[in-house]
Amino acid sequence: MPQTSYVRTEMVPERAPPPSTAGVIGWMRTNLFDGWMNSILTVISLAFVVWVLLSAVPWLISPTWNATSLQECWALIEAAGKPEGACWGVINERWPQMLYGFYPEELRIRPTLAFFLLFVALIPVLFNMISRRMNWLLLVLVLFGATFFAAASVLMVAVQVVLGAALAWLAYTVVTTKAGDRAEAIAAGASRLPNPLIFSALYVFLMPWLLWGGPIWSPIGAAMGFVLGWAAYRMLAAVIGNLGAIIAAFLVPVVWWLFLIGYFVSALSSVLPIGLEPVDSRLFGGLLLSVTIGVTAIAISLPLGIVLALGRQSDLMIVKSLSVMFIEFIRGVPLITLLFVASVLLNIFMPPGTNFDIILRVIIMATLFASAYMAEVIRGGLAALPRGQYEAADALGLDYWKAQRLIIMPQALKISIPGIVSTFIGLFKDTTLVSIIGLLDPLGIGNAIRSNAAWTGIVWELYGFIAFLFFVFTFSMSRYSMYLERRLRTDHG
Amino acid sequence: MSAQEIVREVDHSHMHVSDKMAIEIRDMNKWFGQFHVLRDINLTVYEGERIVICGPSGSGKSTLIRCINRLEEHQAGSIVVDGTELSSDLKNVDKVRSEVGMVFQHFNLFPHLSVLDNLTLAPIWVRKTPRKEAEEVAMQYLEKVKIPEQALKFPGQLSGGQQQRVAIARSLCMKPKIMLFDEPTSALDPEMIKEVLDTMIELAEEGMTMLVVTHEMGFAEKVANRVIFMDAGQIVEQNEPTEFFNNPKSDRTKLFLSQIL
Ligand SMILES: Nc1ncnc2c1ncn2[C@@H]1O[C@H](COP(=O)(O)OP(=O)(O)OP(=O)(O)O)[C@@H](O)[C@H]1O
Ligand SMILES: [Mg+2]
Secondary structure, eight states, X not given: OOOOOOOXXXXXXXXXXXXXXXXXXXXXXXXXXXXXXXXXXXXXXXXXXXXXXXXXXXXXXXXXXXXXXXXXXHHHHHHTTOSOOOXXXXXXXXHHHHHHBTOOGGGTHHHHHHHHHHHHHXXXXXXXXXXXXXXXXXXXXXXXXXXXXXXXXXXXXXXXHHHHHHHHHHHHHHHHSOHHHHHHHHHTTOOOOOOTHHHHHHHHHHHHHHHHOEETHHHHHHHHHHHHXXXXXXXXXXXXXXXXXXXXXXXXXXXXXXXXXXXXXXXXXXXXXXXXXXXXXXXXXXXXXXXXXXXXHHHXXXXXXXXXXXXXXXXXXXXXXXXXXXXXXXXXXXXXXXXXXXXXXXXXXSOTTOOOOHHHHHHXXXXXXXXXXXXXHHHHHHHHXXXXXXXXXXXXXXXXXXXXXXXXXXXXXXXXXXHHHHHHHHHHHHGGGGGGGTOBOHHHHHHHHHTSGGGTTOOHHHHHHHHHHHHHHHHHHHHHHHHHHHHTOOSOO | OOHHHHSOOOOOTTOOOOSSEEEEEEEEEEEETTEEEEEEEEEEEETTOEEEEEOSTTSSHHHHHHHHTTSSOOSEEEEEETTEEOSSOHHHHHHHHHHEEEEOTTOOOOTTSOHHHHHHHHHHHTSOXXXXXXXXXXXXXXXXXXXXXXXXXXXXXXOHHHHHHHHHHHHHTTOOSEEEEESTTTTSOHHHHHHHHHHHHHHHHTTOEEEEEXXXXXXXXXXXXXXXXXXXXXXXXXXXXXXXXXXXXXXXXXXXXXXXX
16 A cells, blocks of 8 residues: 655755766766767867867967068078967067057057047946946046156146046045945935046047047037037927927037037137147048947947837838838948948039048948948837837826836847847948948058068968957957846846 | 635725716727727716726727726727816826826836836826935835835846736826726736735725726625626626626626626
8 A cells, every 4th residue: 555644754954966966077077078979079179179279379379579571580480490380570560550550650649548538438338336436536547647648748747746636536535435335425415426427428529539639629619519409409498399499409509510610610729729630530540440430330320220210110100211211221232332422422412622521421321331220120129028018108107208218218228239239249340341442440451561562471460460459349349248138137136 | 715715804984986077988989990899988987986897808898998098099989087088189198197097917017127116217207206205105105015125126026916016006106096907916826816906905995996807706796886897899787796796687797797707
């Protein structure tokens, strides 16, 4: 007869898992040697990795860092008694060119500063784990460092003293106050440093000025366009209603930027000629060019893509068809065609004598191109949202824009992160296409170097280095997107 | 658990039906394309009423209550909610929506926001309540639905019953005059149904005007002052609960009751 009743008399204590399932051995057993098929694959893969390393490493380790031509490289390799080796002299000699193109050497501190400031400006946008003081500290640190590359003058020394003092004070507070104490003080109403996003917003105007130079009044004038638009909205909203005010807020800055800003800049420059030495767009090159085009196009294509995706879903017939036409047209045309349009055709349509900057034209085309893809990626995210989210937002009385901003977009964008980042990465790599219209991106520079008699015939070292430069950027973007996805996870955990 | 056990004893002392109209629906018709989903609906709801709407699947119950806060648009007739007529005028729609709370079958909480942020979102952005005050009110309501300790969690980390109670609290934070419930318990396991019904009963005991689409007949018997039976897009029968359940008049009602009880 089977026993049907049972009562436990003794509780089982906790035990460690058997050693074969835990630790390194357990991990290897489950992941590498799980069955004979898996084991064979593991061994083959390992053999392959070893073979690649054995052939690559001796080639990579090559005493050619100081060579000044390919022939010299060969001589050095032979002297070292190696059958073959990489020729690193080309990187040593030409890396500044690959980073900056023909940007004037004595001014290269400006793009470098712009690059480091870019990170300071991005931190409050991309990460929420760094304190305000830390962020300002980084900013002051970068600026302080940059002053040492500027021509020495009394003014510079004064700036150094001020920045140094600010740096010391910020560093002192960061080191001496604990995060918890600070949080309590803030909760109790202690005054905080200004939000570092202010600097991020300023950076938008600072970057072009640092790169292209010119009177300081140009970026100030550009920023004033937004101020004017905002002022127009505030003053007119009460008089002519919301819609009219929005149209005015749009038109006023456009008129300002197109027609009036020139007078503003030249008038103020004649009174107060402060500025940086201008640099022509044709001198931009190398990674500097790729990053300038890539970062700007990335930053603009996301909001533009959101607007297009919303337009495509709109109930308004005209808005909808315009968005669909734009997206389908841009996606249907190769980027190269758009770049040729930018480089050749736009000049034909422009009134003669106008000088529409070539990099600006390329940025516009790359942005339009990326924003069409972005719109479709975001539309995918929107489609994945259950209808209940829209209904709940409606039922709570949120209007269209508030619902989009607070409920729909945060979720749709989160769903679309992998697609958005893929588009960003694709866009960044596509910046190399500008070499076809004669701009010297890293590949263009590479070709220029290869046509130099001293380096003719060099391939792997040059392209490997360029690939490495791009990989650093694209891989960081990819890792950031994974970090963001993890941070935004709100289900279980 | 039978339908009777799941609903606790109800205190009727604060439930008064006033003679002020909360909702007035006149000759309302609605079509989905060619499909005539609601036909000649006439319904007046007075303040303080607890109305249960039942009927077979596809009879238009959800569509009816969704018309009341214009999640669906009606094509003929009129709907007046608390003195505001629903029309294509968006101002009126927004006004009605901020006065009418709605609880959905699938909760529809905002998964990217914490429970507290779910509750304070509409008060802050629609009512322009200062954040601090909105958070205090939100905590009061979380206490009322008995889950204040979950305030900082995300909806995905709560059980179904807890989520539905958060959804009720979210509606209440807007201080609505009328609450609409569309099958609030039909996505829940039996033990969770009880906690949600308890919350709804408490709301009824405080005198809230409620329209509830539900198949919980125990709730209808003990809480409702009126039960409406819908079929094929029409109101077929309505009566006070005892009479409705013990003495149904129409054959359709009898058939429906024999199937679900
Ligand atoms: N958006 C829509 N478009 C077309 N038909 C719809 C739509 N929504 C609902 N219907 C149809 O309208 C009818 C009534 O739907 P409704 O959801 O109001 O029924 P219900 O009484 O709530 O049913 P249930 O008890 O299943 O929830 C159904 O036949 C349904 O198929
Ligand atoms: Mg329904």
